Amino acid sequence: MTPPAGPIGVIGAGAVGQTVAACLMAGAWCQEVRVASGSARSAAALVADLEDMQQVLGSPGGVGASTPDGMANCAAVVVCPRARFTNTATSDVRMAGLTANAPVLAQLARALAGYAGAVIVVTNPVDVMTRLFTEVSGCQRVYGIGSNTDTARYRLALARFLDVPVDTVAYCPETRGASHSLRRCRVGRCQLVVSGCGAG
Incomplete structure (x- = not known):
């Protein structure tokens, strides 16, 4: 230990x-x-x-x-x-x-x-x-801790929206704030661009 x-x-x-x-x-x-x-x-x-x-x-x-x-x-x-x-x-x-x-x-x-x-x-x-x-x-x-926490939230939200397991959603670089947009997220083997997602 x-x-x-x-x-x-x-x-x-x-x-x-x-x-x-x-x-x-x-x-x-x-x-x-x-x-x-x-x-x-x-x-x-x-x-x-x-x-x-x-x-x-x-x-x-x-x-x-x-x-x-x-x-x-x-x-x-x-x-x-x-x-x-x-x-x-x-x-x-x-x-x-x-x-x-x-x-x-x-x-x-x-x-x-x-x-x-x-x-x-x-x-x-x-x-x-x-x-x-x-x-x-x-x-x-x-x-x-902000970026890591928001990334976890976004991954969970995207997984729910797409009805896929959260572990298939790759890390999404981002900045905290309501005007933030996600870019180049990977879901499984697919690469997506998701815009207009605020921190809420």
Whole structure:
């Protein structure tokens, strides 16, 4: 069995942060889960839940509250905070968080400037936030989950529309956003051009 990674940081204790931290703990992916949040209270609450999970599952890893500054020696950091705002958008809903989330990501990027581990950005709009974090932090290993997630959604939607197994639909390069078009998708041995498919 592959030994678990070193500590992994999770920044953001909302729904996404809770899910990521719980998966890390349940799957014994790392030696320790470190949780940071804009609210010390929400970080402490998530840590308490993870400690309960640790006891129930007998997970070997540790868990504790931290700050972004305290994650310098983590093997990876998952960045998933969400600023307080009401999303009233009816289309291109992921872009609605740009104005609110950008200052939060920039502040975190400055706190993690020069960090040598992998940074996984989850905060929406993911592609923009990933670029912002990379440019402000100077970190060399910054990844956004957006393209992979949307590709999976598009593959599933196309497979349902064509009534074929999803594993016959090949990877479709794309960019997130409602104006996006899929191009040169491969379904089995056939190559298709599908246009006008929005992220929704």
